[in-house]
Amino acid sequence: NAGVTQTPKFQVLKTGQSMTLQCAQDMNHEYMSWYRQDPGMGLRLIHYSVGAGITDQGEVPNGYNVSRSTTEDFPLRLLSAAPSQTSVYFCASSGTARGSYEQYFGPGTRLTVT
Amino acid sequence: GESVGLHLPTLSVQEGDNSIINCAYSNSASDYFIWYKQESGKGPQFIIDIRSNMDKRQGQRVTVLLNKTVKHLSLQIAATQPGDSAVYFCAEKKGGYQKVTFGTGTKLQVIP
Numbered sequence: 001n002a003g004v005t006q007t008p009k010f011q012v013l014k015t016g017q018s019m020t021l022q023c024a025q026d027m028n029h030e031y032m033s034w035y036r037q038d039p040g041m042g043l044r045l046i047h048y049s050v051g052a053g054i055t056d057q058g059e060v061p062n063g064y065n066v067s068r069s070t071t072e073d074f075p076l077r078l079l080s081a082a083p084s085q086t087s088v089y090f091c092a093s094s095g096t097a098r099g100s101y102e103q104y105f106g107p108g109t110r111l112t113v114t
Numbered sequence: 115g116e117s118v119g120l121h122l123p124t125l126s127v128q129e130g131d132n133s134i135i136n137c138a139y140s141n142s143a144s145d146y147f148i149w150y151k152q153e154s155g156k157g158p159q160f161i162i163d164i165r166s167n168m169d170k171r172q173g174q175r176v177t178v179l180l181n182k183t184v185k186h187l188s189l190q191i192a193a194t195q196p197g198d199s200a201v202y203f204c205a206e207k208k209g210g211y212q213k214v215t216f217g218t219g220t221k222l223q224v225i226p
Contacts (some may be wrong), residue, residue: 004157031215040122042203042216043158059215090157101146103214105157112164 001026006091012112013081021076021109023091031094032074033058033103036087043090049074051083081113111113122201124221133191135220137204142185144206149178149189152219153200161189161202191222199224 007022018110025032035043035058046056059060063085065077074093078085088110092103127133139147147167150158164171164178171178177190185209187204201219207217 035216040218042205042218044216045214072122092157101148101163103148103158105159108155108157 003027003090004093004104006089006106006109008032008109009107012114013078014114015081015083017081019078019081021025021078021089021111022061023074023076023106024072025074025091025093025095025104026072027095027104028071029093029095029104030071031077031103032068033054033092034064034076035090035092036060037090037108038087046076046089078111083109083113086113087111122219122221124223126223126225127194128225129194129196131194133189133194133198133222135189135191135202135222137187137189137206137217137220139185139187139206139217140205141208141215142182144208145208147180147187148176148207148214149176149187150203150205150216151198151200152203158203178192194222194224196224196226198222 004025033048034046037043044060046064049055049065050073052068055066068074088108090108091106094103136175149161151161152158162173162178164180175192179188201221203218203219206215
């Protein structure tokens, strides 16, 4: 199993550009999430999905879109990049194992918006 | 609650000693508490979790203690090793899947 994979690892965008961050998992997990992590801070939830075709907003959803057409993939779209979106983005997935709440995180995408 | 800023609180521990990392949580309705370890340049890695109806849970070399009276969570690492050097985050979950809130984190430095 590859676990959770994310592409690209690094990206530089100009203000106003759009792009899609890719996330895939091969563990057949129902739940997937996107977080952003700013320097010296914890993770903040952007969007999440509880299954194919079902998504919802997290704590900081503005400026981002998601879709979940398959169980495996959960792409994050930046509609019009802004410098405030400079951050490290993590995708995570988890199943429904009883008695535990374990999320598996990808390696992250480091995004810089100039 | 945690302070927000660029400087993480740091705990320096001698190799072989026990480490205790503390976390204050804010929501008394949280039903799960989780500890994650994040090494430099990597994504967070699950360590251990505890349900709100428990006071203590043990894993391999780690123990999590939950004090609901004072809304305090701690992670104890026995016989700390250089590989334990990382940033440790506590997180709390309330209700549905989406209600996961991460703390700011504590940097653990292990001195050889």
